[in-house]
Amino acid sequence: MLRSLILQGLFFVAAFILLSSLREMSMLDKNTQVKQLSPVESKQFTSTTGELISIEAQDKTTVVYFFAPWCQICHASISNLQSIFENNRHVNVIAVALDFTSQQAVYDFISQHQLTFPVIFGNEQLKQQYAITAYPSYYVIDMDNKIIARSLGYSTELGLYLRTLLL
Template sequence: MLSTDTQVNEGLVLPTLNNEFQSISAQGKPLVIYFFAPWCQICHMSISNLQSTFEKNSNIDVIAIAMDFTDKEEVNKFVARHKLTFPIALGKESLKNEFQITGYPSYYVINEQNLITSKSLGYSTELGLYLRSL
C-alpha cells in the first residue's frame, strides 16, 4: 500500500457502473477510496459499514472501486445486494500497481490536498472508517 502523505494522481478518472466517468480526487472534503472485489467475503461483511459512514457524514465523500471482477453484472449484483448509494468506479489492473493493492478491501483516505492521510486493509468498523477520515 502507498505510504501516508503520498500525493494521489489528480488526473485519475475511471468509468462508473452508470457509464459515466468519476474523478478519483478529493472535492473540498476528505475522500474515502474503497477498493473491493465482488467475490471478496470480507468486502461483503464490511461494505455496510462504509455505506452507513457515508450516509451519516456529509463532511466526507466515498468512492468504491471494483477490482478483479469478471463483468459489470457481477459488480451490479454486489451494489444491488448492499444498496450502495455512493459512486462505484470500475478499476483496472494498472490501478492495483499504482495503489499497491495487496488484498481486499483496501481503504485509503485522502485529504483536500489529495494526500493520503490514512490507509488500511481488511475489515473495518463504521467507527474505524469515520475516525480514519477525520
C-alpha cells in the same frame, strides 16, 4: 486470574496492531499525493452509472475503497462504508471494483448492498498504482489529495469514521 486475562488481552491487541502494520507496509505511504499516481490521460474512470469519476478529493475528505465482488470480507464491511457515506456530510466515498469476472458481478454486489455512493470499474493499472494486494483495502484522502490514512481488511464504521478525522 483477572491479571492473566488483562495480560492476554493486551498481548492480543499488541499482536493485532503488529500484524496490521506489517500487512499495511505494502500499501502506499501516508502523505503520498494522489494526483501524482496516474498519468493525465487515465485520471478518470467510468462508474457503474456511466459517469466519469476521478479518484481525487473534491472539497471533502474522501475514502477510496478497493474491493472485489467475490471477497467475503468486502461483503461484511461494505455496509459500514455505506453508513459513513449516508451519515457524514464531510466525507465522500468512492468504491473501486477490481478483479471482477464480469461487470454484472459488480452490479449484483451494488444491488445486494444497496450502495448509493459512486462505484467505478478499476483495472490492473489502477490496482498497481495504488499497491492493492488484498481486499478490502482503502485510503483516506484529505482535501489536498494527500493520503492521511490507509488500511487493509475489515474496518468498523467507527474505525472508518475516526480515520476521516485525522486532519
